[in-house]
Amino acid sequence: MRSAAAPIRSGCIDMLSSLTLRAALVSLALLGTFLALWHIATLGSGPVVKMDPQYAKLMGAAAAQGKSAMPTPADVGAKIWQHMQNPFYDRGTNDKGLGIQLAYSIARVGAGYLLAVAIAVPAGFLIGMSPLMHRALDPFIQVLKPISPLAWMPLALYTIKDSSISAIFVIFVCSLWPMLINTAFGVASVRREWLNVAKTLEMPAWRTAWRVILPAAAPTILTGMRISIGIAWLVIVAAEMLVGGTGIGYFVWNEWNNLSIANVITAILFIGLVGMALDQLMACLQRFVSYAD
């Protein structure tokens, strides 16, 4: 027999038992612990050191006054707030808002990535459907795949001579491989049964490819696309640090040169958030094409 209080208590327990809620609480606890430790670490460090004023200027005011060079959580919070209030300002070459820098980066990623999709998916189809082409192209793919994007950069700059287009090229060449390999794999592993059905229905090759092979391989293709977008976003930050101009990678490097660590941390946070958003976009597309088997 349950008492009157039991339903209320069991209701609360049910809520507390919900995995999502518990996970959220743990996440918040971890975040809180991290912020607390950060705050403690940046409270202050030792005595004021007497130094040359010019040296002090070079090292930044904070270091000379005995405060920690690392910004406190409060500093970073204020910086984030400042950026979010006015993300799209443009006061010249080296002074653009965070929103504009992110937009540049996303545009470059978009261009390089879509170009890679346009090449990788058809090529992957070809490789998946033809064992001959698979064997023939395999050595090239295996050799080109492990090459770091930054190693492509000098070659790109030398031939293309434009830093922005070089960055797009580097994105293209690095996000190509996961999509290519996954598409080839997905196409090659379409169930023989379904191909047999298409054969017995006398479906021509193009119709089989469009109505049977593509939908069957779509989840695998989208997995490759999801991996590629992650790689593309990683590469753009590195590439922009190298070639400069505009973009979030350039912003990070520029703020490092200004020794504005708070800005650097802000930028890092936003890089992570945009990367997550791109990944979630791909995950959404993936759910759309997946099927229960």
Place this chain on the structure above:
Amino acid sequence: MNRALSVEGLTRRFAGAAGGGALTVFEDLWFTVAEGECACVIGHSGCGKSTILNILAGLDAPSEGHIIAEGKEVVGPSLDRAVIFQGHALMPWLTALANVELAVSSRHPRWSKRAVREHALKYLALVHLDGSEMKKPAQLSGGMRQRVGIARALAIEPRMLLMDEPFSALDALTRGALQDEVLAVRAKTRQTIFMITHDVDEALLLADKVLLMTNGPKARIAEIVENTLPRERTRAELHKLANYYPLRNHLIEFLVTRSRELALTDGPSPQERRNPPIVRPTASFTQHASTSAPAQSTAQSTAQSTAQSAAQPPAQAAPPCTASTRVCVA
């Protein structure tokens, strides 16, 4: 004689694995299936039943021999020979309706969308799936999925249906229900059917003749058993028919002992292979089996020089012992 299908000298060999010689699954098969007839192949695993079906469907090529269907040699898959696969082989990303529509639009590429849809719905209703058209295969039970497979095969209105153990993946109750459906469809459409099954009762219910294959490798057709049960039979009343148990016992005896024994013997001459003996087990066999059991079958057998047509003897009870060629032990 109206032959829908003629198999002549069919042989299938597979290249040997490392070290071994070539594997001959079956050799020199000769049989025919007449228009409107339902022929069933029974045999143990490894005798090449599915391989025969794949070759008939055009999905595989024989090492020797050829197949003539509707007067033309079979060289590849065709819409005229529809296949019902063992695992339903439905596209999981399409609804049941879309799966059938895919087949219909392959058969009639110039039809409008609405015509295709109506045609597909008609066949889904035929297999009693109206109401479940918009479900995906994952939301359907095993029996329902197989029904969609049947609807898909029938919707292209083929000349011949090839069924590869269509109900073996289902539970007994669903199997029974689907057998009834196939019977009903047959009564309506008089389809030519070639079927593979393990289930002896299913063969007796659906087939007009049963081809018995010896064990592989080098399997061959040992006999063709003519199903002498009346055409209008139902699953519920099947076991009450007079000739049911003789037929059934004969098939089971074959599967249990003779398929292996015959595989060990040398086999008939090439001429005899072209005309496998056609057998009609009768009640005398049952009587005989209860007294003493010699190794050979004493079923009534009629060796014929040309293949039998589909004409069924109308008698339900066993005919009296009069023919001179018949071995009669009473």
